[in-house]
Amino acid sequence: MPGRRSNPSMELKRGVAPDAFSSDSERGFEHNAQLKNTTVKHFIWQDVTVTVQDRATKQPKEILENVDGVVLAGEMCALMGPSGSGKTTLLNFLARRDNPGADATGIASVNGDALSLNEFRKMSTYVEQEDALIGSLTVRETMNFAARLSNPGLTKKDRIMRINGLIDSFGLRKQEDTIIGTPIRQGISGGQKRRVSVASQLITAPKILFLDEPTSGLDSAASFEVVSFIRTLAKQNNLIVIASIHQPSTQTFSLFDKLLLLSAGKPHYFGAVDDVVPYYMEIDHPVPLHMNPAEHALELTNKDFGSDPVEAEEELSKLQTAWSSSPRAEAISSQVTSHLITAGEGKTHNSKTSSHANFVAVTVTLVHRSFIKSYRDVVAYGIRLAMYSCLAIMSGTVWLRLSPAQTSIQPFINAIFFGASFLSFMAVAYVPSFLEDRLTFIKERSNGLYGAAAFTLANFIIGLPYLFGIALIFTCISYWLTGFHNTAPAFFTFVMWVFLDMVAAESLVVLMSSIFPNFVVALALTAFVNGLWMCVGGFLIPTPLLNVFWKYVFHYIDYQAYVFQGLLVNEFADRTYNCDQNCHCMYTTELADQCMISGKGVLATFGMHTGQTGTWVGILIGIVAFYRLLGWAVLAVKR
Numbered sequence: 001m002p003g004r005r006s007n008p009s010m011e012l013k014r015g016v017a018p019d020a021f022s023s024d025s026e027r028g029f030e031h032n033a034q035l036k037n038t039t040v041k042h043f044i045w046q047d048v049t050v051t052v053q054d055r056a057t058k059q060p061k062e063i064l065e066n067v068d069g070v071v072l073a074g075e076m077c078a079l080m081g082p083s084g085s086g087k088t089t090l091l092n093f094l095a096r097r098d099n100p101g102a103d104a105t106g107i108a109s110v111n112g113d114a115l116s117l118n119e120f121r122k123m124s125t126y127v128e129q130e131d132a133l134i135g136s137l138t139v140r141e142t143m144n145f146a147a148r149l150s151n152p153g154l155t156k157k158d159r160i161m162r163i164n165g166l167i168d169s170f171g172l173r174k175q176e177d178t179i180i181g182t183p184i185r186q187g188i189s190g191g192q193k194r195r196v197s198v199a200s201q202l203i204t205a206p207k208i209l210f211l212d213e214p215t216s217g218l219d220s221a222a223s224f225e226v227v228s229f230i231r232t233l234a235k236q237n238n239l240i241v242i243a244s245i246h247q248p249s250t251q252t253f254s255l256f257d258k259l260l261l262l263s264a265g266k267p268h269y270f271g272a273v274d275d276v277v278p279y280y281m282e283i284d285h286p287v288p289l290h291m292n293p294a295e296h297a298l299e300l301t302n303k304d305f306g307s308d309p310v311e312a313e314e315e316l317s318k319l320q321t322a323w324s325s326s327p328r329a330e331a332i333s334s335q336v337t338s339h340l341i342t343a344g345e346g347k348t349h350n351s352k353t354s355s356h357a358n359f360v361a362v363t364v365t366l367v368h369r370s371f372i373k374s375y376r377d378v379v380a381y382g383i384r385l386a387m388y389s390c391l392a393i394m395s396g397t398v399w400l401r402l403s404p405a406q407t408s409i410q411p412f413i414n415a416i417f418f419g420a421s422f423l424s425f426m427a428v429a430y431v432p433s434f435l436e437d438r439l440t441f442i443k444e445r446s447n448g449l450y451g452a453a454a455f456t457l458a459n460f461i462i463g464l465p466y467l468f469g470i471a472l473i474f475t476c477i478s479y480w481l482t483g484f485h486n487t488a489p490a491f492f493t494f495v496m497w498v499f500l501d502m503v504a505a506e507s508l509v510v511l512m513s514s515i516f517p518n519f520v521v522a523l524a525l526t527a528f529v530n531g532l533w534m535c536v537g538g539f540l541i542p543t544p545l546l547n548v549f550w551k552y553v554f555h556y557i558d559y560q561a562y563v564f565q566g567l568l569v570n571e572f573a574d575r576t577y578n579c580d581q582n583c584h585c586m587y588t589t590e591l592a593d594q595c596m597i598s599g600k601g602v603l604a605t606f607g608m609h610t611g612q613t614g615t616w617v618g619i620l621i622g623i624v625a626f627y628r629l630l631g632w633a634v635l636a637v638k639r
């Protein structure tokens with residue numbers, strides 16, 4: 001119907017919910033058949049109580065007390081309450097997400113069934129408050145990767161159909177090829193980002209949708225728009241939506257069907273949004289004329305800023321008693337109980353068609369996604385490539401065209417040490433990029449998309465070609481400028497050592513940032529550890545002189561030491577250097593009578609011998625594997 005096509009955002013600004021103005025075909029719902037919920041009739045929770053240990057008194061403290069609720073298919077329920085009232089705690093309980101340090105009791109059931117976590121995860125999804133989107137991907141790519149990660153078994157045709165349906169349903173057609181946005185590249189708006197977040201979670205066709213503050217950070221027009229799109233989809237497909245929400249405008253509030261109002265962990269209202277005004281009338285706290293009922297409810301339950309805390313506490317207690325003793329609360333309680341009793345007649349069956357995420361397919365998808373990110377996002381590798389190129393030019397021009405004379409021996413050694421340790425040191429530039437990827441991983445793992453193994457493997461694989469490229473460019477620039485051993489095998493051996501050095505340095509960054517996922521801490525500790533490796537690596541103090549503690553505890557596990565040794569052997573093993581005109585030799589070797597110094601003799605002063613390159617490469621690969629495996633274990637265990 002081309003004549004009727006309307007611009008959703010314009011309509012929304014005029015305050016019309018999307019379902020009121022556009023047909024299914026216009027908004028892409030004909031592609032969304034898979035979203036239809038035909039199995040889940042209701043979602044119920046009863047007597048939900050969550051206890052934590054009070055930090056001050058060390059006594060158990062209830063942060064949620066006997067909360068009940070029921071949401072039927074096609075309904076949207078808002079969780080509201082002042083800050084700290086327990087909204088997130090309840091949402092986490094309902095969505096069966098971990099809340100470390102909290103003990104929870106109560107029932108949360110789908111059609112009255114106690115589903116296994118696996119079954120429940122398949123039919124529900126949780127959209128976090130903060131968007132876990134990758135800034136350098138376009139809207140369509142984001143949806144595509146979400147589909148591939150959550151449902152690797154889906155055919156390409158089905159995947160494209162689902163994506164098209166959701167892109168249309170969420171009014172993102174015009175932005176489908178726009179990137180989400182990075183700190184240096186403008187992308188889509190905040191409201192559109194929220195829509196992409198929700199849409200990408202819906203690709204798994206969940207029947208129950210949990211949203212943690214879907215409108216946070218948005219202005220009221222954008223909030224209304226986001227909630228409208230969700231409502232339309234929920235109504236069209238009979239989905240259950242439960243969303244915590246802060247201070248909705250009257251318009252946004254009216255898009256919800258039900259409200260659960262909490263204060264200090266206790267219920268203050270549960271029921272239809274339309275009944276909020278009558279309820280407050282019944283308890284003698286009528287909503288003032290022209291006032292937003294949501295605002296009124298929040299004002300009554302928020303006593304944080306009252307002048308008299310004791311009076312405020314009493315007032316709150318009266319309001320809570322008014323609710324718990326009201327016939328409405330009783331009706332809800334019996335409705336919940338009756339739903340639970342009648343359950344079991346029609347057991348829930350998971351209608352989702354997705355197969356279990358296949359490890360190889362998921363890893364390939366993650367590598368593909370990281371690849372796009374790595375070439376579009378200069379922070380990931382672009383800046384580092386530029387930095388290492390500058391470093392190579394600097395190193396090559398500082399140690400410029402060293403002659404094969406004995407006076408060049410020390411500068412050669414210095415150039416090797418500088419190259420090996422500074423390259424390792426500068427790997428800290430990878431910390432921000434890894435922390436960003438880790439955050440995406442944490443959020444996607446919480447939604448059951450993939451685990452630490454796939455993430456670790458993909459992260460390792462995607463780094464290799466870039467690190468090899470950096471090693472090659474660094475060597476190409478600096479190798480001949482400095483005048484290192486001029487043979488092809490020596491050149492490629494140099495590339496290999498620089499590459500292995502960078503792989504090990506990046507693995508260390510991954511390990512440190514996994515243990516301490518904080519930018520400053522990870523950066524400081526990685527720099528500290530690299531500083532330690534520099535000290536005990538054999539250059540600043542020859543290994544034979546290093547005291548036993550540092551030698552036996554750290555030197556042998558120092559990846560920089562193997563790189564330094566490898567590069568020294570590569571440079572000196574097959575070269576000779578001229579002594580001065582008077583045949584005074586700085587190093588006495590077997591070639592002294594020819595007024596020359598053998599490179600092997602130089603190595604001997606460092607306590608090094610040739611013929612061990614293979615062993616050192618093996619050890620270095622072992623260290624890389626150790627860092628990566630430990631990093632994987634940390635990610636797997638730490639939640």
Ligand SMILES: Nc1ncnc2c1ncn2[C@@H]1O[C@H](COP(=O)(O)OP(=O)(O)OP(=O)(O)O)[C@@H](O)[C@H]1O
Nearest residue numbers: 052063082083084085086087088089099100101102
């Ligand atoms: N694991 C925990 N250990 C100790 N206290 C906790 C824990 N989880 C939540 N709390 C406390 O319980 C209370 C409710 O927290 P919750 O995050 O659910 O509130 P909220 O309504 O979502 O708040 P906001 O709107 O500010 O996000 C807060 O006082 C919080 O500090």
